[in-house]
Amino acid sequence: MTSQTPVWFITAASSGFGKYIALEALSRGHKVIASARSTSRIQDLAEKGADTVVLDVTSPLPEIKKVAKEANDKYGHITHLVNAAGYILAGAVEETSPQEDYDTFNTNVFGALNVSKAFLPYIRATEGEKTISNFGSIASWSGGPGYGLYCGTKWAISGISESMRAELEPFGIKVTVIEPGYFRTGFLNAGARVNSEQRIKAYDDTLVGQVRAGLDATDNNQPGDVIKGSKVIVDILTHSGKAEGKDIPERVALGSDSPPYIKGKLERTEALLKEWNAITTDTDHK
Structure with missing residues (x-):
């Protein structure tokens, strides 16, 4: 890492991981530029020493x-x-409308893409090692009934992040995708979750x-501590x-439930490959 003071730019810093990563970085003497759709929502971060700016990640690229x-x-x-902005769209694929589908991809995927595109010229020009962190989820690994669109966005983020890592490594930029399990944030609250x-x-x-019932029961009962999780991320x-x-x-498979969840998907996939290997691989020209 370079000896210069770290400077963080964080989207969706009004709550959840965005907020607590900002607080953790500030506690270490780092500079933080926190963004949200309204600076009134991040006034508490300003009082802790963060610079605050208005940013809606779904804005046109020139504005970002x-x-x-x-x-x-x-x-x-x-x-x-x-890139911490994101939300869950709850509903079966048949139930969600094309506009709802677009809106969730626009925030969860296109928002992260456009913010990265806007900041990359400056990050590449910064000396030393730099990082870009995109928020995936354990939902990056396995689809599920009632939240398929959310899974789709998080699969996309993980795939894009892996690609960006290879593209940006020559510039000293380390890209990682953070894949949390269930953490006790406002993510599933009525005002944040979209049905x-x-x-x-x-x-x-x-x-x-x-x-649907499970999301209601899980809200505010998640096992993960977002403050502890954010400290690990900054570390x-x-x-x-x-x-x-x-x-x-x-x-970063974050949380006690994340590695077992991912391991379960890997094991199911390996079993599937073994079961069908003799049939599905006999397809080459002879």
Whole structure:
């Protein structure tokens, strides 16, 4: 890492991981530029010493580029970009509307893409090691009834992040995708979770209905502590604390439930490949 003061730009810093990563970085004496759709939502971060800016990640790219330039001009460099904006769209695929589908991809995927595009010229120009962190989820690994669109966005983020890592490694930029399990944030609160406007009764007695009820029961009862999780993230991205001496990984399986969930998907996939290998691989020209 370079000896210059780390400068963080964080999207969706009004709550959840965005907020607590900002607080953790500030507690270490780092500079933080926190963004949200309204600065009134991040006034508490301003009181802790963060610079605050308005940013809606679904804005047109030229508008995001203006924010990126102003952020870089503030301290002359950006060392850490955190794309934390995202939400869950709950509903069966048949239930969610095309507009709802687009809106969730627009925030969860296109938002992260455009913010990265806007900031990359400045991050590439920054000396030393830099990082870009994109938020995936354990839902990056396995689809599920009642939240298929959310899974789709998080699969996309993980795939894009892996690709960006290979593309940006020559510039000293480490890209990682953070894949948390269930953490006790406001993510599932009524004001944050988006439910499909259409609700088809036929799904009520299926797994979709069970998931709807499960999300309600899980809200505010998740096992993960977002403050502890954010400390681990900052440790990893700065090679400090518990992560001292370690490289920044391609993905961060965050939370006690994340590695077992991922391992389960790997095991199911390996079993599937073994079962069908003799049939599905006999397809080459002879």
